[in-house]
Amino acid sequence: MTTPAAAPLSPAEEAAWRAFARAVLVIPRVLDGELLETEGLNLAEYTVLMVLSEQPDRSMRMSDLASAAAITVSGLTRLVNRLGQQGLVERVRCATDGRGQLAVLTPAGLGRLENAYRTHLAGVREHVMDHLTSLDLPTFTEAVGRVAAAQVASPARRVQPSSTREPS
Numbered sequence: 001m002t003t004p005a006a007a008p009l010s011p012a013e014e015a016a017w018r019a020f021a022r023a024v025l026v027i028p029r030v031l032d033g034e035l036l037e038t039e040g041l042n043l044a045e046y047t048v049l050m051v052l053s054e055q056p057d058r059s060m061r062m063s064d065l066a067s068a069a070a071i072t073v074s075g076l077t078r079l080v081n082r083l084g085q086q087g088l089v090e091r092v093r094c095a096t097d098g099r100g101q102l103a104v105l106t107p108a109g110l111g112r113l114e115n116a117y118r119t120h121l122a123g124v125r126e127h128v129m130d131h132l133t134s135l136d137l138p139t140f141t142e143a144v145g146r147v148a149a150a151q152v153a154s155p156a157r158r159v160q161p162s163s164t165r166e167p168s
Helices: 011-039 043-053 062-068 073-085 107-127 137-153
Strands: 059-061 089-093 101-105
Touching (some): 011 107, 043 059, 043 107, 059 062, 073 089, 101 107
Antiparallel strands (some): 059 101
C-alpha cells in the first residue's frame, strides 16, 4: 500500500502540532499524579465517577460508560470492579435488558468525587486554564472539539493500493 503524499507542515504548524501533542501526553499524567497523591484516585477512576455523577439516576450502561470515559470495555470492567471493592460504584443488571449491566454511583462514590473535584479543578486551572488566558476560548474549544469529533466519528482511514486508487 502507498500512503498519499501530504503537504509538509509549515514551521508554525509544526510548532503547534508538537506543542499540542506534548500537552496531550503531559497534562493527563500530571493530573493523574495529583489525584493519586491527594485523593487515592487515578484520572480514569475520577473520570468514571464524574461521568456517572452527570447521568440520570447516576447510572449508565457499562458499554456507554466505556465510550464516554474513553476506556475499553474490558478496562472499564476492571476499573468498575476496583471502584466496587471500595464501595464507590455498584454493578446492577439493566431492568430493561437482563443481559445489560449498569454502573451505578453510590453515595460514597459521590462523596469521594466531590472531595477529588477540588484537587482536579485546582490542577486543571493551574496546569491548563492559567496558560490559555490570552486565547479566544470558544474558538479554541471549537477547534479542539472538531479534532476529537473527527476521530470519533470516522473509522481509521483506509488507504487503497496505488494500482486501484482513482485520480483525484
